[in-house]
Amino acid sequence: MKKENITIYDIAKEANVSPATVSRVLTGNAKVRPQTMRKIVDVIEKYNFRPNSLARSLLHKQSKTIGFILPDINHPFFSTLVQKSEAYALELGYTTFLCNTMNNSENESKYLQSLVEKQVDGIIYLGGRINDTDTDQEYAEEMKKVMERTPVVFVNGQMSGVDAHIVRTDEESGVEMLVELLINLNHKKIGFLGGLEGISSTDVKKNTFVNVMETKGLGVNKGWVLDAGFSIESGEEVAAQFLSLKERPTAVICANDLVAIGVIKVLTKFGLKVPDDVSVVGFDDIYLAKHFPPGITTISQNYDQLGQTAINVLVDLINEKEAKKETVIPTSLVLRDSCKLFSEK
Amino acid sequence: MKKENITIYDIAKEANVSPATVSRVLTGNAKVRPQTMRKIVDVIEKYNFRPNSLARSLLHKQSKTIGFILPDINHPFFSTLVQKSEAYALELGYTTFLCNTMNNSENESKYLQSLVEKQVDGIIYLGGRINDTDTDQEYAEEMKKVMERTPVVFVNGQMSGVDAHIVRTDEESGVEMLVELLINLNHKKIGFLGGLEGISSTDVKKNTFVNVMETKGLGVNKGWVLDAGFSIESGEEVAAQFLSLKERPTAVICANDLVAIGVIKVLTKFGLKVPDDVSVVGFDDIYLAKHFPPGITTISQNYDQLGQTAINVLVDLINEKEAKKETVIPTSLVLRDSCKLFSEK
DNA sequence: CAATTAAATGAAATCGGTTTCATTGAATAT
DNA sequence: ATATTCAATGAAACCGATTTCATTTAATTG
Numbered sequence A, B: 001m002k003k004e005n006i007t008i009y010d011i012a013k014e015a016n017v018s019p020a021t022v023s024r025v026l027t028g029n030a031k032v033r034p035q036t037m038r039k040i041v042d043v044i045e046k047y048n049f050r051p052n053s054l055a056r057s058l059l060h061k062q063s064k065t066i067g068f069i070l071p072d073i074n075h076p077f078f079s080t081l082v083q084k085s086e087a088y089a090l091e092l093g094y095t096t097f098l099c100n101t102m103n104n105s106e107n108e109s110k111y112l113q114s115l116v117e118k119q120v121d122g123i124i125y126l127g128g129r130i131n132d133t134d135t136d137q138e139y140a141e142e143m144k145k146v147m148e149r150t151p152v153v154f155v156n157g158q159m160s161g162v163d164a165h166i167v168r169t170d171e172e173s174g175v176e177m178l179v180e181l182l183i184n185l186n187h188k189k190i191g192f193l194g195g196l197e198g199i200s201s202t203d204v205k206k207n208t209f210v211n212v213m214e215t216k217g218l219g220v221n222k223g224w225v226l227d228a229g230f231s232i233e234s235g236e237e238v239a240a241q242f243l244s245l246k247e248r249p250t251a252v253i254c255a256n257d258l259v260a261i262g263v264i265k266v267l268t269k270f271g272l273k274v275p276d277d278v279s280v281v282g283f284d285d286i287y288l289a290k291h292f293p294p295g296i297t298t299i300s301q302n303y304d305q306l307g308q309t310a311i312n313v314l315v316d317l318i319n320e321k322e323a324k325k326e327t328v329i330p331t332s333l334v335l336r337d338s339c340k341l342f343s344e345k
Numbered sequence C: 001c002a003a004t005t006a007a008a009t010g011a012a013a014t015c016g017g018t019t020t021c022a023t024t025g026a027a028t029a030t
Numbered sequence D: 001a002t003a004t005t006c007a008a009t010g011a012a013a014c015c016g017a018t019t020t021c022a023t024t025t026a027a028t029t030g
Helices: A008-015 A019-027 A034-047 A053-060 A076-091 A105-117 A134-147 A171-184 A200-215 A232-243 A257-269 A303-318 B008-015 B019-027 B034-047 B053-060 B076-091 B105-117 B134-147 B171-184 B200-215 B232-243 B257-269 B303-318
Strands: A065-070 A095-100 A122-126 A152-155 A165-169 A190-193 A251-254 A279-281 A298-300 A326-329 A332-334 B065-070 B095-100 B122-126 B152-155 B165-169 B190-193 B251-254 B279-281 B298-300 B326-329 B332-334
Touching (some): A053 B053, A065 A105, A076 A095, A076 B095, A095 A105, A095 B076, A105 A134, A165 A171, A165 A303, A171 A190, A171 A200, A171 A251, A171 A279, A171 A298, A171 A332, A190 A200, A232 A257, A251 A257, A257 A279, A303 A326, B008 B019, B008 B034, B019 B034, B076 B095, B076 B122, B076 B303, B095 B105, B105 B134, B134 B152, B152 B303, B165 B171, B165 B303, B171 B190, B171 B279, B171 B332, B190 B200, B251 B257, B257 B279, B303 B326
Parallel strands (some): A122 A152, A152 A165, A190 A251, A251 A279, B065 B095, B065 B122, B152 B165, B165 B326, B190 B251
Antiparallel strands (some): A298 A332, B298 B332
């Protein structure tokens, strides 16, 4: 048997008052006479009593808890974002449930149910599928049902058919800046590496890439747009494909910095110098981008602003205030040493 | 006003049964006639009803929830460990609260209270101070009181005066392997860089370093043992100190891989080649260690085993089973290219 | 000092489930 | 067909806090 918990009744009894009065001391919602207060506080401290927040939440119908659903906490982008968001949520009095889905729809579904049952006040969803596979559609339906009762904010992603509040990085202008940078550096043959079809942020980036390239009068060679994942390993794989191309681009935009790192690693290994032989740029400005040689030119995500805005929107929704349906967080270009002016050999 | 929740009473009414029967369907704890079952399940699905786990937890006195207290989720060591642990905890039916303290005692205390109030069934504490500052001692006292009612497992750390269950990496033998490796590579002048005095894992490593060096008949130059933090930036700082030494070691052991990366980066920048001029080894085998050039020789932490064991011990404690007081997880040496045979120039 | 007003405290209902115990209904045995 | 047994269901208590409303106590005024 579990050791008996100390409850507000025990405290009340020992202090010769009613539970109501103890509660008033705990919450500060009403005055108690100083001498009564002292008595009660003494007993509370004697037993190191902490009120059971489950009971409180049950009554108040709010748990002061936010759930995070994300693909992989091990990815620097997510860990940084979560860290910032969590710290800010704490300031607002919310603690956070972490749900690592490992990109597994089944896990997502399991976690989503769990968060609902745990009565989280709101959910931050990092990621976003726009696939139309059966499981994904099912999951989208589930999400919609959840959203009828629990506010959800999507960060840097969306889900097809789900009309949610979104806070997102301006990936379009980010990619645009990268393309323009490379064009200004005299590159004409540019590729896009990494990411995964059906993940919304990848799709946004790729579409923007294609659009800008066409606007600038440079076509896009289909063979230069290569899917992969989001990790260093994905970058390594896609770099291998890159190497086997008959005609290669002179510059590549990677779906994120980890992919860029993988690409640089493999290119270097096979004797291609970055940036001398190939220019490589990334996205996210994870903390590694500035440390990994040669220093990766990338687009900086404003983690603080992204996280805080997401939490703010969510908390507004929780409190049934109006909230902007879509907030776009600006980015900035971070110039480092992984790309340079192209010149024919 | 919040939209009214659907409760088991609503379901019961609509299905023309008592709440007790609905509960039996939900939990599976007792039989109900198939036709009754069907009726109830239909109503549950119609309203997409999920039972409020707060109410259940309140009654059962267990929340099926585990709290993680850790310094910084943004550090690959922690994010990897958390990811593994969390996945395993989920298998056992537990969800996890994440608490990022950012090494701030005040935050730790706040989070600790919050976890207790939220009635977590147990706590995994990653980190560990053995300082004797006032706030740290206060915090240790707090921890002890929490441990009277809530099981806590310390992972790779301890707290002075706190007698807790510990699951830890065999940092001693890890450091020993590193020292022996370097000695076998003919290094005699070896330094230890990074970490922070008073953090238990640092202290363990440093003490082992000093002991082994003395056992091997090589003294330790105090000036070659330099404190710093645990990040790449810490490595950069401490590398700057290293560079300003009149006499430098020919090899350094870093408190972890991130520090090693920072060190390598700065040494390289100032014209010292790793491993040609200085051998550098790390600890943890974070995913970056193999990717960061030249590839860091390091000690591999067994993240899966560490995480699973910690969860297992914690769950045993929760269920009031006996559990080993201290479990030591073996390490292994991972040879890469950041160190080599020393030879006089 | 009594009467009135204001402040402090207590009693009881409530949140939404689960579970025990009692009861009803169905199934089996006589 | 009736008595007996067993399965299915319902009523009510419970978990531990908060809050409203009623009541007691203290403070103020005449």
